[in-house]
Amino acid sequence: MFKYLMTNRKITRRQFLKSLGGALLFLTSARFLEGLSLAKAEGFNGRQKSDIKGLHDLVVSEGENSYLNVVEAVKAMGGMERFVKKGDVVVVKPNMAWDRTPEQAANTDPDVVASVVEMCYKAGAKRVNVFDNPCNDEKRVYESSGISKAAKAKGAYVYFTDSWNVVEAHFPYKSKIENWPVFRDALTCDKFINVPVLKDHGLTRLTLSMKNLMGVCSGNRGNIHVDIGEKLVDLTDFIKPDLTIIDATRVLIKHGPVGGNLADVKQMNKVIVATDPTLADTYASTLVGIEPSSVPYIKEAIARGFGNSDLSKASIKHIKA
Amino acid sequence: MKRLIVLRRISQGAFLFLFIYILWSTTYPLRGALPPKVIFQADPLIMIFTSISERVILPGLIFILPFLLLTLIVGRFFCGWVCPLGTIIDGVGALSKVRKRHALLGDRANAKVRKFKYLVILVIATGSLLGVQLAWIFDPLVIAARFVSLNLIPAVTLAINRLFVFAIKNFDLYGGFYDFYRNLKGSLLGVKIYYFSNAALILLFFICIILSAVFVSRAWCRVACPLGAIYAFLSRFSLLSRVVYTCVRCRKCKSDCRMGAMNDDTDYVKSECILCMDCIYDCPQHTSRFVISPVSKKAIAQREEVPGSGITRREFLLLSASAFFLSFFKLERNLEYDASKGLLKSLLIRPPGAQDEARLMDRCIRCGNCMKVCPTNVLQPSAFGQGLEGLWTPHLSFEIGYCEYNCTLCTQVCPTGAISGLPVSVKQNTKLGVAEVDRKKCIAWADDKECIVCQEHCPVPEKAIKLIEDVVGDKRVYRPVVDKYLCIGCGICQNKCPVRPERAIQVLPLAALPDSR
Numbered sequence: 074m075f076k077y078l079m080t081n082r083k084i085t086r087r088q089f090l091k092s093l094g095g096a097l098l099f100l101t102s103a104r105f106l107e108g109l110s111l112a113k114a115e116g117f118n119g120r121q122k123s124d125i126k127g128l129h130d131l132v133v134s135e136g137e138n139s140y141l142n143v144v145e146a147v148k149a150m151g152g153m154e155r156f157v158k159k160g161d162v163v164v165v166k167p168n169m170a171w172d173r174t175p176e177q178a179a180n181t182d183p184d185v186v187a188s189v190v191e192m193c194y195k196a197g198a199k200r201v202n203v204f205d206n207p208c209n210d211e212k213r214v215y216e217s218s219g220i221s222k223a224a225k226a227k228g229a230y231v232y233f234t235d236s237w238n239v240v241e242a243h244f245p246y247k248s249k250i251e252n253w254p255v256f257r258d259a260l261t262c263d264k265f266i267n268v269p270v271l272k273d274h275g276l277t278r279l280t281l282s283m284k285n286l287m288g289v290c291s292g293n294r295g296n297i298h299v300d301i302g303e304k305l306v307d308l309t310d311f312i313k314p315d316l317t318i319i320d321a322t323r324v325l326i327k328h329g330p331v332g333g334n335l336a337d338v339k340q341m342n343k344v345i346v347a348t349d350p351t352l353a354d355t356y357a358s359t360l361v362g363i364e365p366s367s368v369p370y371i372k373e374a375i376a377r378g379f380g381n382s383d384l385s386k387a388s389i390k391h392i393k394a
Numbered sequence: 395m396k397r398l399i400v401l402r403r404i405s406q407g408a409f410l411f412l413f414i415y416i417l418w419s420t421t422y423p424l425r426g427a428l429p430p431k432v433i434f435q436a437d438p439l440i441m442i443f444t445s446i447s448e449r450v451i452l453p454g455l456i457f458i459l460p461f462l463l464l465t466l467i468v469g470r471f472f473c474g475w476v477c478p479l480g481t482i483i484d485g486v487g488a489l490s491k492v493r494k495r496h497a498l499l500g501d502r503a504n505a506k507v508r509k510f511k512y513l514v515i516l517v518i519a520t521g522s523l524l525g526v527q528l529a530w531i532f533d534p535l536v537i538a539a540r541f542v543s544l545n546l547i548p549a550v551t552l553a554i555n556r557l558f559v560f561a562i563k564n565f566d567l568y569g570g571f572y573d574f575y576r577n578l579k580g581s582l583l584g585v586k587i588y589y590f591s592n593a594a595l596i597l598l599f600f601i602c603i604i605l606s607a608v609f610v611s612r613a614w615c616r617v618a619c620p621l622g623a624i625y626a627f628l629s630r631f632s633l634l635s636r637v638v639y640t641c642v643r644c645r646k647c648k649s650d651c652r653m654g655a656m657n658d659d660t661d662y663v664k665s666e667c668i669l670c671m672d673c674i675y676d677c678p679q680h681t682s683r684f685v686i687s688p689v690s691k692k693a694i695a696q697r698e699e700v701p702g703s704g705i706t707r708r709e710f711l712l713l714s715a716s717a718f719f720l721s722f723f724k725l726e727r728n729l730e731y732d733a734s735k736g737l738l739k740s741l742l743i744r745p746p747g748a749q750d751e752a753r754l755m756d757r758c759i760r761c762g763n764c765m766k767v768c769p770t771n772v773l774q775p776s777a778f779g780q781g782l783e784g785l786w787t788p789h790l791s792f793e794i795g796y797c798e799y800n801c802t803l804c805t806q807v808c809p810t811g812a813i814s815g816l817p818v819s820v821k822q823n824t825k826l827g828v829a830e831v832d833r834k835k836c837i838a839w840a841d842d843k844e845c846i847v848c849q850e851h852c853p854v855p856e857k858a859i860k861l862i863e864d865v866v867g868d869k870r871v872y873r874p875v876v877d878k879y880l881c882i883g884c885g886i887c888q889n890k891c892p893v894r895p896e897r898a899i900q901v902l903p904l905a906a907l908p909d910s911r
Contacts, residue, residue: 106556172799209798212580217800233576276846295892298845298846328856331850331852332855
């Protein structure tokens, strides 16, 4: 057709209609294909929690080596075999949001993540997925946080999230994040292990396990900050993490959650392991001397009776690694 | 077996592949085999005339020497064997049904139009002597690179991505196929699908140039290419020439020559020959050859003496004069700059390490390297926001991306130093602009709600966005204010602000601040 148009100067009515029709078909088919490739996300009603309890409600391990810290703490909880069964697909969700080095303490310690991944595989996991939806450029974050390298060395699948591979969150009650897009992989897994880092945060005072779950959300995430307490408790209820391992090896105590100044980092050398995210968060906030009820999502959890926020009622074990 | 033609096609293909490979790998972490600067450092037009107009010796100037020397030996090989734009133009020309490919141009017209490129380079040269760099407008490597970086690669990655997504979603391939796609995304394909505003303008410019080949083969190379003009001028003195031993005057070589370089069957315009080797195989007598033969000055003069080719003295003077006058608007601007009436400042936000506005416009060759390499896609080609001179210069658009705090990639890839290289620590303290909160839009100020996403993302270790604590009713509210001294204008606050359609925090260029004057 092109050659014809170039060599002959005349065009018949039939040819005109044919090319017009062809162009229209091409353009509409492009729209149609676009629609197919970005079809609407399906709804999802929340993960089923495995409800496996540990030997204790919460274990705190202290020691120089963060890797051993995690190993000992999980062992005291009853071992990873208690939580991860043979053939399980496990999601390990670290805090891997900022283009910062491990020393700057804005992301989870890579050794902590590596240790969790290794234990999952030893417990018989079929596959361990590690991902986050970072705030800085994905590639830079994955590399500079050191997590990608450390987790891959232990055999984990570390990948970037896809904004099209999401489900819409549906709740049995009225929620302010009804229909929020959540990454499918976070929900289709058998076990979800949340591995946040304890650090300062401007709005919520502290970034803890519930705040770390914002990393499985897609969409305009800034909007989650409005009424953040309610939304994060809803989200935690939706994801239902099976195990929460809070990294308090290096703690950013000021200018969080990004930091950048090594002077703001406090070496605490602790790791907290719990099955109840509320309990883990409550305990972690007392570690840095912050009243739990001043953290919006813990306050909301207390008000709603979501999880156990009373440290006096929990069995807490301290160990040295 | 047309061995030489096959060889040329392999060379063309290899260089086009290399060209696209270099630009494709111009991305974080910048670990391609060759740095992207190298494309333009091997380009005499850019290197020589930018050096002259900017009064500097650009690093990498030495890379043009092998090309110039080889041209002195064999002739205009670059156009026929290397130039990626030439290769694309050949490809488009092959689509054309017009068999006698210079049929639209008679001999006299052909001889006339091909001197236009010398006029182009004359204008560029006059401009550069007066301190105006015009080489970028018609440079073939720049045109090709800008097309590849800002049109081709984004379109191809988009298409591949969509195909994968379509397949995965519709055929439920969430297993190994999805893993393969994820690996591809992390390595070859790139995590982001880039978007460039006004990219259609770049595409249009490119299409106009390559489509000219449909009507007259290699029209752009014959008529307008200033880089071709440099090589054409040098190839007059080259050692390799075409010789026809026994000619039967069949004129086949003449009617098939893609450059229209044949005068008659035995003679040709040497400076127009791009060594495509077609005439060797066209010749029914098989007596057309290229041989090394040092030729006398007289022979050179004779060969070029075709009525209507070459520039007359009158044309030369007229053109020099007009180019001189054309440069006046620029001179005036420079004078204003020198008389310290204040720097001419941009109302666009320029990348870190960019020269000041007047110098940036001259230095920048609009190759698109900085925009291609930017990890957040914040660098965008300007349209006419800064006048015609500012066309396609890089500026930051925080609605699309933001300047990554630890990243200095754009300062590493600029071939002419329009964006000068910065160490990370210097870049982190380079002020691009200053953020300002619009208290009427901000949900913390206007609606007393929790937000401060801007403060959360601020990468400055001391936080350039401070919080004001307030109690409204029984609720504690934090409200953001910008510390104008700490703020570096990276724009992540504007980019991440959840308020739509206009963000409640916006980075203003330094020139827009009242106290900067």
